Amino acid sequence: MVNCCGLLTAKKEPVPLKSIEVEVEVRDHVATVVSTLHYENKEDKPLEAVFVFPLPADAAVCHFSAKIGQTQVVAEVQEKQKAREEYDDALSSGQQAFLLEESEQSPDIFSLSVGSLPPGESASIRLEYVTELAVQADDGLRFCLPAVLNPRYQPQGSEGGSVQVTSVPASLVPYSLSFSGRVSSPRPISKVEANCSLDPLQYLNTEQTQATVKLAAGYKFDRDVELLIYYKDAHQPTAVVEAGQASAKPGTLMGDPVVMLSLYPEFPQAVMSSVASCGEFLFLLDRSGSMDCPMGNREQGQTRIGSARDTLLLLLKSLPMGCYFNIYSFGSSYDHIFPKSVEYSQKSMDEALKIVEKMDANMGGTEILQPLKHIYSQPCIPSQPRQLFVFTDGEVGNTKEVVDLVKKNAGSHRCFSFGIGEGASSALISGVAKAGGGHAQFITGADRMQPKVMQSLRFALQPAVVDISVTWDLPKGVSVTPVSPSITTLFHGQRSLLYAQLTGESSGATEGCVTVKYSLAGHPSQNQIHFSLKPTEDTGLTVHRLGARTLIRSLEMEERENRGQQNGGVKEKVVELSVQSGVSSAFTAFIAVNKGNGEAVQGPLLRRNVPTPMMFMQACAMSMPMPMSRVCAAPRMMMMQYKRSGSVDECSDDMPDEFEDGTYSLEVDGNYSLEADGNYSLEADDIADCNYMYEKSRDPQPSPMPPREPLLQLISLQKASGSWVLEPALATVLGKTSEEVEKPKPASVNQEVWATILALIWLHGFKMEAQEEWELLALKAVSWLHTQKAPCVTECVEAGNALLGCKVQKDALGL
Template identity: 60%
Template sequence: MMNCGLVTEKNDLVPLKSISVEVRVQDHVSTVSSTLLYVNEEERPLEALFVFPLPADAAVCHFSAKIGEQEIVAKVQERETARDRYDDALSSGQQAFLLEESAESPDVFRLSVGCLSPGQNAAVTIIYITELDVQADHSLRFCLPAVLNPRYTPAGAGIVSEISSVCGAAPYTLTLSVHVSSPKPISKLESNCTLDPLVFLRSDHTQATVNLSPGHMFDKDVELFLYYQDTHQPSAVVEAGVATAPSGSLMRDPVVMISLYPEFPEEVMSSLATQGEFIFVMDRSGSMGGMPIESAKDTLLLLLKSLPMGCYFNIYGFGSRFESFFPQSVEYSQDTMDQALKRVKEMKADLGGTEILQPLKHIYSQPCNPDHPRQLFIFTDGEVENTKEVLDLVKHHVHSHRCFSFGIGEGASSALITGMAREGSGHAQFITGTDRMQPKVMQSLRFALQPHVFNISVDWTLPDGVTVDTLSQPIKVLFQGQRALIYAQLKGESSGGFEGKVTVKYRLKDHPVTNQLHFCLKPAGETGLSVHRLAARTRIRSLEQEERSRGADVKGIRRKIVELSVQAGVSSVHTAFIAVNKDSRQTVKGPLLQRRVQTHSHGKQLARPKSKILRAPKDAFERNDSRQERRSRMRSTGSRCSPRRGVSPRCSPSFECVGIADSQPEILLKERLICSSLISTNIPQSFEKCSFLFDSLGKQSDPLLQLVSLQKASGCWDLDVTLADAFGKTEDELTNQKPAQVEGSVWATLLALIWLYGCKIDQRVEWQFVAMKAASWIGSQKVGDLSECVCVGNALLGCQVTKETLGI
């Protein structure tokens, strides 16, 4: 699903006519059914080959095509076998459909539609299941991608991407309907797109439907944010197997999905508030230029202001080379914070290409302070060539630090970002589309301030006759407020009991902690095998990771992957969905026209480039490719392409690409990819507000960041004109209203707290640590009763907050 279409020799987008999407959300699991309608309006038979994105952890479980009134349901087969069948079908003039996961990235899929007769239409349906991510504000996020961004192709790889960008509105329609059901009441559903009103189907608000409003242009990702009451509650879902599946197989036995939300003891959480070594590693390569680096500066400001007194910190910038603010980590104080903020203000995306390995080696060579656990924050757009080497390095040092990684932009490598967090026992975040960088980073800071969890164990208590086979990888990291999932296969039959129990034990510093969840073994109804397929997907991903890391018995692991993929009907890197229309009354005759994919640029339209859109040479459209040629072409699509490191976009300020000679089509493609990704005018909301410290355009500052920038390292504010300006007041207004019994800094800090809670409560995740430091500082001043001060402050700022709310 993407802004895609197929192009004629005259560059007319014609075949894709409509996209219809149905989403069914059950608690935190979504089942997405997408139907894409294609029509061949040409006078020759057509082969359509295109690439589209899906969530990296999606379990693709159904693929079918409807031609006229006849529906062909695809089956999962070993990848090479499926490709051979596809080639043979096309050679025989039969209609065929092939869906396969990209070998380069699990979040990219290729769909080949072969032998569409002139005037014929085909409705292709893809169904996948995925877990919804928990956001910083506790909502669940669903995203329908609108575009597959160009991704980096290493030099000399011999891969030519089929993806390019065109201008103009999408030549097809999009409809989207969502049905939500949950054991917990639904509070609200928000979106970055216009929705029809939410309709509740039950009086207890546990079921609801909503539709995307008509007229959506699909020029950006469709994001939905779902809010439940009491979201963070452990739960278990037991799903019955398929009676006709082979005995002892995953699909035959019941499968349980355990959702855990750990709660850490308060005394442990508070005791480590001032400990830690925080190292921020910022990508400053050329691709981070413009708004991304400005937003990164604002984020570093929030991080520096949120650090606790007594901790240690340092900031690194990397590109083709790297540099650090301090030779080694320094203690956090007013002086060191001011020095760092001055350097942050001067930061630019001026360090060339993206080489993350050397700065990581340097950081790991620095001695650790046992009293201050190291927390590594890495920000990058993911354009690195040596991902495996980076992940191996992080894994080697996992016992000396935790790694929190952030992928910036639509083209960030999920393998790199999630891999660093996984190997570093941290947490990964992606900042794309309309995401704001600051709340996601502050959520990770909250995790980083939590103690490291050790000796995690999971024990099952089940009735006699029932055993369990855990399908998920062992849990390596737990954070309070973050969901952890366990999938397990239940084997055997109960001799009488119908209740199970799962016990998770771990240690927080010197404190043993036990979390238990009792659950009913009776299977839930109407789950549609979603739990089985997610469990199969989880096990397949584990086997694929094992295959990459092992040198021996790779064939045995691959055999297990194929067997499980075929059995569960879930895609993998070694299988593909294949459908052949053998019942067609007549074969398709004549040479196939090959069509390449076009994607629309995100957001506002770019000016049409002066150069022509790249397409295959004319003779490629008018020949019957051999199996070897077709196979080579299929393998070349869907590659991870993004701008080559160190290359600047060849675009003028008006966003018109500089013309490139048509005699060099491969160069043309590379330059088009660079332009389409680097000059997109759809600036995410996270970049819309200019940095209050670094606003070179003279635009109005963000009041929240303006206020935060004025806070001292200790947590207090000074009573002066800059603070008054942040409130939209004069200094005299603030001074004249100050109660006589309080000093200026206490009054200023109290006003800042009132303003944050009264005017910016919806952004609390961003300023929570700033407020905690302020409240702690006020408490240390021994002022006495502040109730009257809070009343006066409320009147001055037009707020209505209580002293208890402020935490003082």
């Protein structure tokens, strides 16, 4: 008989994890995060609790310890198999042990095992990591505490097993979270925003360079905790020199000083004001079942696939004449609009948009590897630089395989990635962008996808920076060893980080200098930063650990590239560096054993899986009937047991074709559970009644689309050339009748010029808050107007202002 005291999972098992406390310290653009997990065994037998949870992909996990009663046990880093054996040996001998290890498939997933917790015993686990904060489109720094971990879809035939995830809807998470943070910077803190309720920001000094933030009571675990931190003068280059660890051997990474340089390259205005008129633009869109979930945590909100459709409309309207493009979509299989990339024209744009409007989240699982292989097998078009845009909610299990493929093809393209919705894999989204020399964006909650995507399109239209070199000028006696990989990509105003180990001592000079040289649009350019060699105080070993993490990730990728070859012991180098720096890796784990007073824990050990919240299950809220795709990322990955005519049937991976093509819905009265094998499971024992309905639909129709907002309506009417046509639909967007729009047109001006000037006035007069979304297509419209050499432009602008009730100046329009 299960002891039902305490909080219960859907399988009516007590959950030993009671609460999580998170404290964050942000210094400029680096965060140190300390999580304390409180466990308590309220059962009458000893427990082993296993918790699989997400962390940021680029986090350097650097401390792990446990406190049992008054006993503190600090973990050490060991080679992974050795750590697992020590953990198993400890449990079998009745000792308490704690194991923390990174997933072999994805560096943003960790598994924490708490073993031999005796009846009535409590334990507190302390986990610490450091991470860099990514720069957003509006110059905010993004800190994300991942809370949502969606099961990762493991494609058939891919390397490794699936990540073991136990999940429940967010409303059923049986433990609490408290979160507090402290922010400090050399520059004033303008504001801190969050995607969930915060207590008011508290400044700690009059200069406003220090502040505290705290999560308001009542956090529901229905989303990741995301902070956006804004500093004044955020683009100032910075350098931090950190002293080595006193106990480490000089000449090693931990024993020598390490410098972290933060550079913000500024490109000449002449280059920035012009955009490329060439390129091959490839858009790869996730159409797996989970893309039918809402963007935010409200079921009524726009779906991920709906937002992606609107974004593709905006992208296609913003492309320059003369470029080439194609749109790919994927789920369990993949598809493309054109057999190969086509030249951008009115005809090709219209053809693509007709298909985009019908796209729905009806393609099953999330198998991104095959469409990428197909794209890379296509020959590049001469003089048309390839730019790949990837849109996905990132629930894949073969992350490293995907990132390695992008890296292998980095010389032929730039890759821009967009993680959509809660629980998107940061390892996948950040990994493919970094490997492909592009830029990553995360779109969660109420975020609009369009501004972030348009920033990436502007990056893609910037000339590629080539011939990048880094030169160090250091005093005599001091030498430098780069720790981070060579810089391969630079974007205007976007941060580039450099880590380097400094060896030796200077007899006199106390300053160093680094110069980044590159070629931009055929012109040589450079950015330079001077820095003090004197170590900064109170940094702990943060910079060393971030440097070690950077080097470890580079070596891990090298090991995968050379797997099966004589690779000079790269794996051994990773293990040695991980152990030396105390930073986790794919080949090591943290292990702690409490030898205590020597008394063995008695009795058989019960295993308890601690669940994580899963976003899209909450969106469904089990309000059946509903499409199966709203329950799981793909019908093909779902193992479902249900009652029908007194028997239990199964729908699994080898589901017949007629089941894969239909719409599925369930009616459930009772409970359900989610299994640790990564599959969803509805078990006959737990369900009072489950009716299964299959509606065969060989050609599934997309869900009806809500009417577009006026801005998107106006954008949808623009021609590929950049012009608008005087038509009733345009008059409707402008809030006028066709007669009202036509009457004030100057006689000598043709209708297309008049319509285009009216559209530009409306954008500048009513939609300036969304300028970053329509800026590129407005530039295209202005370019078209210049080619028309239209008379009476001033008269048109005055008449247009009078008609629309605006006061937009001709100069503001670029005319």
